[in-house]
Amino acid sequence: MRLGRTLVTTDPSRPRASFPTELDQAMDIRVYHDDRIAAPATPATDRGAATGREPRRVRTRQPRPPAIRRRSRRHGGFGFVVRLTYWVSGLALLALVALGGVVAYYGQDLGASDTWEIPQRPPNIRVLAANGQVIANRGQTGGEAVGLHELPEYVGQAVIASEDRRFYSHFGVDPLGLVSVAVESVQSGRVTRGASTITQQVAKNLFLSPEQSLERKVQEALLAIWLERTYTKDQILELYLNRVHFGSGATGIEAAAQTYFGISARNLSLGQAAMLAGILPAPSTYNPRTYPERAIERQRLALANMVRAGFITTAQADAAMADPDAQVVAGGRSGAQHYVADWVETLMTAYLGEVAQDVVVTTTLDAGLQAHAERVLRTAVANEGPGAGFTQAALVIMDVEGQVRAMVGGTDYARSSYNRAVTARRQPGSAFKPFVYLTALQHGYTPDTLVVDGPFEHNGWSPKNSSGKFVGPILLRESLTYSLNTIPALLAIELGPEAVVETAYRMGISSPLQAVPSISLGSEEVSLLELTGAYAPFANGGYGVIPDVISQIATADGEILYSASEAGPGRILTDEQVGMMNDMLRSSVEVGTSRQAHFGQWPIGGKTGTSQRNRDALFVGYTAQYVGGVWLGNDDDSPTRAFGGQIPARIWREVMTTAHEGRPVVDLPGHYVRLHDRADTPTVLEFAQ
Known part of the structure; x- marks a missing residue:
């Protein structure tokens, strides 16, 4: 009908x-x-x-x-369905309109999408030894950016399996993932895991604050969709790997690999990649250093996720878990090479101005000699420090042109990054005396000038020899060989402290010096680096040097930004002055206070130094190939029971022996014929009292 x-x-x-x-x-x-x-x-x-x-x-x-x-x-049931559909559709439309309003409201703070761009990653400074070996990275991130194509395939797979299994299928926001998390959370009665995709995490890390709010989540979703429309999936994954925080100050996969395993991310094993992926949800909670058991459990979970995703087999996962290298976590920045890397970082402004891009710095450091020097110093402090009352040591080895080949700024960088070789300034004691004697030579004195060692007083100052005795008439050479105090003090008074300061500056001392008579005994503080560099003219024939550690700076693409040149202060000593100084300083090693520094057949010059109350013990010595300085002491400036001619000289000898292996013996430069070889009568120098 x-x-x-x-x-x-x-x-x-x-x-x-x-x-x-x-x-x-x-x-x-x-x-x-x-x-x-x-x-x-x-x-x-x-x-x-x-x-x-x-x-x-x-x-x-x-x-x-x-x-x-x-x-x-x-037809009543059908009508109910129609009415229900009508109301659901209406409510959905209203919800969509409301959502659109919320998106528009919170999205307006982001500005127009055509103005959005990826913020620059903070520049990284990759520091290399002379042979190209990476010794450290410096910068805010702690590691350079690496391309996805440079990494083993399983590095990205481990992250995807753990953080975003549908990464290659969603549009930036994963609705299925949201539903899955919601269901899990309802079933467990708590939030089980985050629902943000890798793209959303990139958006948050690049553009937004870590604040948890509706506004931030809306903006995060908008930015994630923009990222997906602007970049490929591989580009987004690469951004994520280079910008995500892994804890312990490491941002990016390269920094994490260096921090936790002491290797480049390019060389990560499957087990290591899984451990790094596993700690991402909560780097402080799963930190492999502080919570190794938690990190291993997260590693196991990450491997299981990779198996579930079809990236690896069960057998591969089991092998990765059994890999011992994947369980050993490096102790972080503990090697002495980090003192060098810190120094390099402070020099960058002087060389380039503001560092605006990733750079690669090739240093003059000899990686093998550096490692050996560090071992020698640590052993000396551990074995002899308790008995001699010192807890710290520093060392500088450079070639005769001033290029630093090894530097140790302390015995444990992880505990103290203070560089005692470059930054610390301490009294050099008698190691400063060569500049006083050089001043005398420039005023007509010779190593064979006869001087008189005896008591005297000058404006209330009356220095004594360490033995408490006076020897009377003595040759200038011998007064330096046996490190008498009265003779250099009298020379400084006679010639003027200003002349001594001028000589020290010309030789390479850069610290401010007061022109006072006590400067002759090393009362003015200097750094071990500048003191060692100031001995270089004695070793290279009279040419001033500026200690340096950088040979080249380039961009990550290989463009050369700086290349070291041979320019320097030029010649500052005559051949005769070099010969006379080497005659005296060589005598110090052969028969004087520096005897324990002698090794092999190499001609050596050097001088010991012990500051007031034995707070510092030093030895600075050189051959025609290398110049080196060693310091022992305590950070709190407390006295030691060490002397420059003992432990410092022995440390210097051990390191220098390795440095000279395989090198032909070369004599010290300069020329001087001793007086007794000329059968002349020595000159007797009388000092005004």
């Missing part, structure tokens, strides 16, 4: 509908094409009929036919 548009009325003149006759009779109604149902016709006494007008249509609600009622009950 068709209900259609129907009208029930009392007008017999209008055509009837096609309702069945039986139904019409039973209902006593007439059906016409309209939308209304009327009551049965009224009698002729109807008020309309009495007035001669058309009878007024009277609307009354009548029971629907049984067939109609049966039809409504049959």
